[in-house]
Amino acid sequence: MKKLISAALILTMVLALAACGSSKGGSDTGTATKGVLVMATNAEFPPYEYHEGDKIVGIDAEIAAAIAEKMGCELKIEDIAFDSIIPEVSSGKADIGLAGMTVTEDRKQSVDFSDSYASSSQVVIVTETSGISSLSDLDANSVIGVQTGTTGDIYCSDEFANIERYNKGMEAVQALSQGKIDAVVIDSEPAKVFVAETSGLKILDESYTDEQYAAAIRKGNTALLENVNKALSELKSDGTLDKIVAKYITAN
Numbered sequence: 001m002k003k004l005i006s007a008a009l010i011l012t013m014v015l016a017l018a019a020c021g022s023s024k025g026g027s028d029t030g031t032a033t034k035g036v037l038v039m040a041t042n043a044e045f046p047p048y049e050y051h052e053g054d055k056i057v058g059i060d061a062e063i064a065a066a067i068a069e070k071m072g073c074e075l076k077i078e079d080i081a082f083d084s085i086i087p088e089v090s091s092g093k094a095d096i097g098l099a100g101m102t103v104t105e106d107r108k109q110s111v112d113f114s115d116s117y118a119s120s121s122q123v124v125i126v127t128e129t130s131g132i133s134s135l136s137d138l139d140a141n142s143v144i145g146v147q148t149g150t151t152g153d154i155y156c157s158d159e160f161a162n163i164e165r166y167n168k169g170m171e172a173v174q175a176l177s178q179g180k181i182d183a184v185v186i187d188s189e190p191a192k193v194f195v196a197e198t199s200g201l202k203i204l205d206e207s208y209t210d211e212q213y214a215a216a217i218r219k220g221n222t223a224l225l226e227n228v229n230k231a232l233s234e235l236k237s238d239g240t241l242d243k244i245v246a247k248y249i250t251a252n
């Protein structure tokens with residue numbers, strides 16, 4: 001009997017390790033029984049991921065924790081440059097990229113995406129006294145600030161001539177408030193947070209694009225993809241996802 005139990009235990013451990021995607025994880029965290037789900041993110045993106053003291057919090061951090069819990073894995077969050085997330089995931093250094101990341105056809109060449117867990121849009125931030133009052137006021141002379149490698153960067157680089165790239169969205173917003181650039185194109189929820197934290201800025205009514213956020217997973221890792229989608233669908237139907245979002249985004 002004892003033998004049977006320990007065999008079952010070992011099997012569970014092996015399955016947990018395999019299910020978490022990261023076989024290297026267990027030992028370096030000192031947890032022999034739990035596999036580790038390594039999440040790559042860029043924690044400069046409130047309310048989805050940001051630093052609070054020495055912790056990384058936000059909607060994505062909590063969704064990932066809930067997914068990891070359902071999978072019986074321990075979550076480990078790695079905070080890296082936004083444009084390093086896809087390379088980390090596709091090379092297998094991270095299991096999952098969760099970073100308010102927009103699903104695009106281009107990115108689908110490098111990674112697979114889970115089902116979407118949020119909708120978003122790119123919006124334009126300008127100063128309250130700006131001559132730019134609608135999207136059509138943006139032209140070849142407008143200096144537009146973006147976070148490097150984001151969809152704001154990709155789409156604006158296609159359409160406009162003067163793009164300033166920053167490591168963090170907030171740095172672009174600061175440059176705008178110092179009069180160094182004319183506009184910032186960034187996701188709507190972080191835009192609201194940054195504008196609330198900085199005086200003299202506003203968000204144009206008209207949005208630039210509509211997008212869907214999803215988790216990035218290494219191409220061909222269908223086991224993990226299925227586990228993440230299963231967890232997401234449970235979190236959606238049992239109201240957990242809504243609860244997490246409501247904690248960070250107050251309905252306006």
Ligand code: ARG
Pocket residue numbers: 041042043044045049082099100101102103147149150151152187
């Ligand atoms: N949604 C945009 C994109 O996918 C921006 C995401 C930026 N996320 C972050 N954690 N900095 O490109």
